[in-house]
Structure formats: structure tokens, C-alpha cells
Amino acid sequence: MTEVKDFGRLMQGNEACAEGALAAGTKFFAGYPITPSTEIAEILAEKLPQVGGKFIQMEDEIGGMAAVIGASLTGLKSITATSGPGFSLKQENLGFAVMAEVPCVVVNVQRGGPSTGVPTSPAQGDVMQARWGTHGDHPIIALTPVSVKETYELTIKAFNLSEKFRTPVILLMDEVIGHMRERVQLPKQGEFEVVERKKPQVGPEQYYPYRDDGTGVPPMASFGEGYRHHVTGLVHDETGFPSNKPEMVKKVLDRLHKKISDHLDEIIMAEETNLEDAEVMIFAYGSVARSAKKAVNILRKNGVKAGLFRPITIWPFPSTKLQEHFNRIKKVVVPEMNMGQLVGEVERAAAGKSIVTPLNRYDGELITPVEIVEKVQEVL
């Protein structure tokens, strides 16, 4: 028998997201169509019923987010996908998911904004909306893929983090990553980790839906399993019922933040390339990191010691990881497809130790490697 060689398959970023969601075990999608994210909905509309899952096109994105939370509370791993205008509509209920600690994945394939903006052009204008889009102090996790393959992997990772920490996770893609096609060899089932939410180990009489079991993340019972409990977006005590006692408000908000900030080592991911001897760092994420990688190669060929820091997790922001480099690397260039959003966080982490220079494009065009090379040469 001749061995069949696996050349992988040609896949689009949005398709990789849908496939990653299925691989992670999602059984529920609710959403509303919007370019450039629609393929995710279309693919899941076809594939979810094949695995006994459910798909519903809701009347708007508010309803999409709400239905996803309802399904997750009923025990299904749930996902929704959208772009800028729809992402804005999801924010109120996204906050509900944070407060009520409901795992779910929210994909935003970014396009040019504000408003209807430039529907078919890439942008990174929702970085701050991903962090602060819903009202009130809240923690959030947001991941940014650089390739089709990584979109697949990070969709699985997004589910894993959301299940583990009982929190919504945002997958922040951009139009280039969403619509780009690449040949990918996907890992097989069993070759990657799939995390399931922690269930109560006690009987219904002893179950407190929001009691910290020491990990910061309370075990989660589903509706219909016999653990009757109350879920609300109001600040609540460990029984799940509303409380406005100042000490309770503080306690709940502290725990919500700590369950994330105590586990940064599990949440924060970054790729570091050629930074060991670098004299200049390029800090780039999403599709811009592709150009940045090329720029590093060009610069290195020309004798410039450039390196790349690519945050994969952008929220929580990887300050500590970044700061390790700032003792030595005194120049940082931050290309972004926006008017300068994450650059502020880089500056904050640099705390004056390194000079941080932004490079921005917000005309719907990609930032090219040459543009980055020129900016680096300018600052050196």
C-alpha cells in the first residue's frame, strides 16, 4: 500500500474558526449576518445540525448574544460571530455574561469603522471596544490570530479559557485573517486539549452557584439538571441572589477580576521572534504581524537587529512579558490598522524605559513590510 500524504486543505480564516468551534465541541450558534464574519454563521448553520447541535439566526445581535448565554446556561458550549456594528450591539449582554459568569465565545472579524465604516476592509479599530465595550469595571480575555491555522487553534483555546474561567472570551480577528485562504494541516481530535466546565461535586442542597471553591471559579450547574438556582446580572451573593451591600459588591468584583489576573500564565500567550539580541522591537498583532515578520527578515538582511513581539492574547495585556525586554531594547515600533490603540498599553508597559513609536494606517489598506522597515530605519 502506498502511503497517502496529507497535504492539508485550503481553508479560509472564517472557515477555520467554524471548524475550530466544532472541534472544541460547540453545539450552539446564535447570531446575525454581517460582513466580514458571515461565513462563520453559514458554515455552522450547515454543520451544527449534523452533530446534533443548534443554529439560529436571531432578529439582531442583541438577541444573538442573549440566546448564546441562554444556551450556555443550559449546558451547551456556545458561540456567536459578528463585526463592528454588531459587536457594539452585543456589549450589554456581553457584560451580563461577565457578571453572571457564563462561558461563551464572541468572534469579531474587524472591519473599518466607526459606524458602518468600510465593511469589506480590514481594520483593528475594535481593540479598545473589546477591552472596554461593555459598561462597568470588568475583566475580559481577547485573542488575536495571525493565520488561518492559528484561527482554528485559538477558537479552541477561546472555548477552553471560557469554560475554565466561566467567562466570555473574544476572538478578535480582522477582515484579512477572516477572508484569507491558506493551506493548513489541522491537528486531529485528541491532539489538542478540550476543556469542559467544572460541574458541582455536591448535591443540590449544598450547591451555591457563586461560591468560590478556592480556585476563584465556582462550579457550574446547567438549567434542568436538578440544581435550581437564580442567575442575574445584578451584583449577587454566593447564592446568586441580588445584593447591594458594599462589601458584597467589592467582593464579587474582586473575585471576577482575580479569577483572571491570578491565572495570567494560563491565559497570556505571545510569540517572540529574534528578540534575544534585538536593538529594535516591532510589536504587532493580527494580520499586521504578518507584515511585521517580513519586515524583521528584511531588516535582519540589512544588518539591523530587529525582533518581533506578537501578542496572541491582547487582553489581559501582556505587560510583564513585554517588560522583560524593555531593560535592553530601547526602541519599539507599533504598527496598527487603527489610529493608535494598543500602542498606549505598550507605552504604559515601557514606562519611559523605551521609546515607543506608532505606525498607523486607517484607510482600509494593509500595512506593508516596507512601511514598517522604513519606520524602523527612521527611529534608529
Next chain:
Amino acid sequence: MFAQIEEYFRLEKMPHIWCPGCGHGIVLGAMARAIKQLGYDQDKTVVVSGIGCSARASGYLDFNTLHTTHGRALAFATGIKLADPELNIFVVMGDGDCTAIGGNHFIHAARRNIDLNAVVFNNNIYGMTGGQYSPTTPQNKRATTAPYRTIERNFDLAELAKSAGATFVGRGTAYHAKMLTDLIVNGAKNKGFSVVEAISQCPTSYGRRNKMGDPVDMIKWQKEQAVNIKAAGNMTQEQLGDKFLIGVLHQDEAPEYTETYQEIIDRAQGTVKK
């Protein structure tokens, strides 16, 4: 009387937040009695509510309960029902919750004919926020945001539900509590989207401002203004005047959403021919 339904209440969450004379407690009682009659398993019953005085009902009931965001209860409930069609779901909303901010979810839940039981506590006002007009406040009424009287025409909630595709529509009042229970029972038995509009009174934010007297007067008003649909046939338009109908206002049959979706699953999985 309360003893029969006591098991459905989280007594430790009492006293409730409602004002003396508020109609919401009566409507909640009617709902609990209906669930008792239906004999639903508490573990398999979910009560979803939006935001408002009415929406606080979910917290007092010993079922799986979900207190959502303003206007969105039906959308959350849609996710729950689709995730597990075996669950019995009641959705408690105020008139503002249901027909203003949640109006879109309301008509689409009706259009889908998804098996949810909406119980709308209609007190013709935004109670919780202190008496602003709602889409069901009649014209020429006073509200904090209509100091010169309301000029907008009001929705007929039951008509709205019917035209949007609900397969069971009933209306009762806090005065006609027994009928309200029957309506909720029949609504729940309907396999599809059911709406029971419960006319409730808000003495604090509506009655007082519109000189409707004390809560007892408001309840009397419900008694006098309501006409049983069975009796309405023998009445002239003149006699009906500005009275409103109560009883089963609409009932028909249509495929239920989650059942039809199961057919999609069967087809996609190849268990039935495409």
C-alpha cells in the same frame, strides 16, 4: 390558599419589593397556581424575566430562574429552549420590557412559534423607573415623561402577538385571577408561542398620577372595564365602548420551532431522507 403553592416560592427571599396594592403579586400567584395545575417538575421548569418591577418575579420562584437584561428575556429564553426543548419555560415581562425595548424579540418569538409561555404584566407604565409612559399607556394619560399627557397611540399587546404569529393569546386581569390561572395553563398546554397579557395595576406610578383612586378602585376598574370575549358577541360596538376583552382571544395551530428544528437535525444526520 397560599399553602398549595408555597413549595414554588423561595420564602427566604420574602418580603418582596412590590408596593402595597401592586397587582404584580396577584399575577405571580396566578402563575404559580397554573404551574401547580400543570404539574410541572420544578427542576425542568425555567422562569426567565427581563428588567422591571414585574421581572423581579423570577427571584421569588423556586425553579431554574434567570433575570436577564431589559427587553431581552425572550431572546435568552429562545437559547434555553433550543438548547433543551424538554424544559418548560415561562417568560415574565413588563409591558415596557416586552413591547418597547423588547418589541423586536417579542414579534420574532411569535413569528417562530417557539414553545415559550410569555406572561406579560401590563400595568400600562414603567413602574420600576418611576412612571414614564410605555407603548401600552393609552393616549391622554399622564406620565413623568408626559407631563402634558401622552400623545402616542398605544399598542394592543394581544393583537400585536396575534398578528406576529403567536398561536395562543389570552388576556386576564389581576381582578380575574382565577381566569388568569386558566389562561396560563391553557397557554402552557399550547405547543408553540403563547402570550398571556395580565392587566395589572401600578398605584404608585400610574394610578395616582391619573386619578384612578386607590388600589381597590384600580381593581374595580379592571372588573368594570373587562368584557369576557364570550359575552362580547352579544354586545353592540357602543356597549363595548372603550372596554377591553378578556379570555382566550386567539388560538390556532402552526409548526413549533424546536420540533421543526429537530427535523432539520434528523435530515442533516441522514436519519431521514433529504
